[in-house]
Structures are given as structure tokens and as C-alpha cells.
Amino acid sequence: MVLVSRRPEWPEISFEERIGTTRFDVHERAHIVVDGSVCTDCSTRECIVACPANLFVPTADGGIVFNYEQCFECGTCYLVCNREGAITWTYPEGGHGVVFART
């Protein structure tokens, strides 16, 4: 018998399913706002790969779409982004945002 290491088996999970395992009590005010006009001439785009919640989505015309709703409030994005004014970052209203359970 030849022993080859196989790719382990677990159910494929889409990003939507993954983030769907975490609870978010979304407030109507966006606690993080991204100014797309600053992003259009950003070539490094660290936010896209670094945001653990995958909230920065590039658009065909070179912009960025951002949705604040399923956000961990971690702070990674404002740290990796070097463009002044691109990200306005605050915490959500008290009692809203991510609610962890088994972390």
C-alpha cells in the first residue's frame, strides 16, 4: 500500500455560512465608513485580504464596497490601511454589533 497524505475531509463551507455562525445584532448606523474615493487610487489594498470578516469587496471599476454589518470590531482594517481618511472607524452603539458565545 502506498501511503499518500490525503486532503482531510470536512464539509466545504462558504464564507457566508462561516460568518453566519457568529451572532451580530446590527444597528442601523454604520459604525465603520469607507470613503471609496480615497480607495480608487490605492494600489496596495491591504484591507481586502486582511479583514477577517471579508467586508472589503473590490468593484470592477477599481473601487471598494464595504458593508459594516457582520464586523468583528477588531480594528485590523484601520491598522493595515495607510490612506488617511479612507476608513472612519468607531464602535457600534452600545449593545449592538458582534455578540460572541463560545470564544
Added chain:
Amino acid sequence: MLLERGPFAGSKNMYGGVVYPRILDQFHPNWWEEVPIQRWITRRSTMVLTATQAMTVDFRTQAWGEPPYNGATAYRPDFDHWLAGKAEADGAVLVTSTTALGLLRDEAGRIAGVRTDRPDGDIHADVVIACDGVNSFLAKEADLFGPGQTEAGNYTVGVKETIALPKDVIDERFGVRDREGVDIEILGGTGGVNGGGFLYTNLDTLAVGVVLKLPALGAQPRRPEEIIADLKAHAAIAPLVEGGTIVEYSAHLIPEAGRSMMPRLTTDGMLVAGDAAAMCLAAGIWLEGVNFAMASGIYAGEAAADALRAGDTSAAGLAGYERRLGDTFVLRDHEKLRRAPGLVLSDRVQHHYPQMIANVVERVFRVENPRPKPGFRRIVREERKRAGIGLRDLARDAWAGIRSFG
């Protein structure tokens, strides 16, 4: 008064994680009888991974499975909620679902409370203790950080999956019984991004995650969940996590640079504690922060009480805080290990040494008869060269290691 922006204490908090609660002995003797933990750590493994190899130092002691115990896996939403309840029982007023938006100052410009997002939400206080975590906007607003201290390079982001598996499956795979638990710290296994990995046993879930260096994470193509997937697929990890279902996905920053990124801890009317003051100890084989946060919170509370009694809440009146920190593990451990974070996250420790060590071990135990066994010294020399490690680098890192950890 204890302010918390989440709906309950612990709701915003995520870590590896293992708590080391011995600091509570003095206030809550026998805390272990009621603390909501998952498993007591009786087995601790340090694993070095390359793409196809793993070397593990595995330690087990039954002493950590009985009072006063050592570390325990726990969910922060359970543990922090319990701890806040203790503060309430001792007279603190816990106000949840309330975010501190900024500092209030008196006519003389001294800190005199916080503004919150409640209607009429100004809270006047003689002493504010900023324990608002790694992003501490309160410490930043008070201008307590020096140049460069809050740069991205001083932080890592931790990303984890909580994976459900039946308790008996976990017991069997990890070789434990009852409430015994396992803590695996992983060096390597984070692909092109420097950092590390972890795998902890809860009662009926596993915590699997990676800690990734900023801003490097943003300058390469693999996303955090892909890096976790790669770690889980490693031949040494896959059999442990296979078949489990992800029941929660989470992320949180770590102030990684230790002593060198600590802000000023005292100013007129305010003290800074816990991750807000970068007191988390992230030094490779250790990842501790909850105990540092609890202890600094205790000392901040004691110093604030002293200052209030003496009627002087200026920085001078609050000086008892840093004296206590300096006398105890909080600053002593950080002083002793102040070079460790840089060393642990260096390319040689992250990539070159793991490769060298794994190759050496592989060759030492490979039997290639009829060839006789090669000498140990020769293997080490050859593998050191193959991994591209100069003798001088090795000597320098060994010395740095001895100075950092010795």
C-alpha cells in the same frame, strides 16, 4: 461603576484560550469551585511545523488537574460574565450596552469622567480606569502613546474557529478524560505570514486558530480563513479536527510588542490597564493576557481607592498603581521578556529554525541500512547550512534567546 459596550460582559471578547486565574486566590479562595471553565489543562504541547513535518514537545502533569490548578480553557463570554458578577457582588455597578465615546475634562483640563452613548450619558468620575482593550481609544485620546507605539507592526490579528465535536471523540483524540484538557501552541503553519497557531480543547468543541502579523497579512494573497484551512489540513492537525463542524468564527487584535509598546500608564485622573496598556504577553511559548488584565485591573482599583482616600487623584496621587505593577509579575514578566516578541516573530525563528530542527530530527531517526548512522554534529551542520542559517546568526539568536527567556 463598570461600563461595558456589549450587551453583557464578555460578549465582545475573544481569545485562544486558556485562562490562568491564580491571581484570584487572594479575593476568591476556592474560585475553582465556581469558575465557569471548560477543561483544566493537564497536557501542554509545543509544536513546530513545516509543510510536511511536525515536531512536538509534549508535557503532561496530573498536578495541574487538581486544586489550585494552573490553566483552564474557558469561553470568555462565560468567564468574563462570571468575573463581572463577582465585581457586582463586591459593590460595583455594572452598566452594559453603553459605549464610552470619549473623555470628559474639568476646567483645568484634567480627566474627569467619560461621555457615553446613552441619553444624558456624561459620567463624572474622579478616576477613570481605561481598560477598554487593544484599540483603547481612551488611552489614545489622552495622548499616552509615544511615537510609533500604535503602528500596525506592533499588532497581530488572531482568527479562530470554534469547532464542535462530541466530548468522547475529543477525549479519545487528545488522550484525556473528564475535565482534563490540552493546550497546543504551534510555531510555523501560518504560511507566508509570520505568526503562530493554536489548538485548544473545550468540553465539546475545539478552538483552532492562527495569529497573524500586521501589516504583513495585508501584503500577501492568503486570507485568514484560508490560512486556518491550511493549518487544519496539515498531516499533524487534520486527524485531530476532522469531522467537526464550525459553530463560531471570530477575530480580535493582540498587542504583540510587549513592553516596547506600553503607553504611559498614569495621568491626572486616569489609569490604563490590560490590553489598553498592551499588557498582553505574547512571547511564543506563552500567550497570556487575561491574567495580566485581571491583575492590572486589581492594582488600578487599589491605587484609585488609595488616591480617593487621600484626596489626590492626580498622576502623583495615583502613583501606587505603577509601584504595584513594578513589584509584581505584570511589569516584571514584561521587563524580563521584552526582547522575546521580536525574536519569536523574526524570519529565522519562524521559518529557518523550524525547518532545520525538523530535518535534523528526521535524519537522526531515519534508518538507512546498510549505511551507518551519520554523526549528530554532521547532521546539524549540514541542516543548518541547508536552512541558510549562518553560524553567527545562530550564536546571536541563541544569545538573544537566553537573554529573552533566561
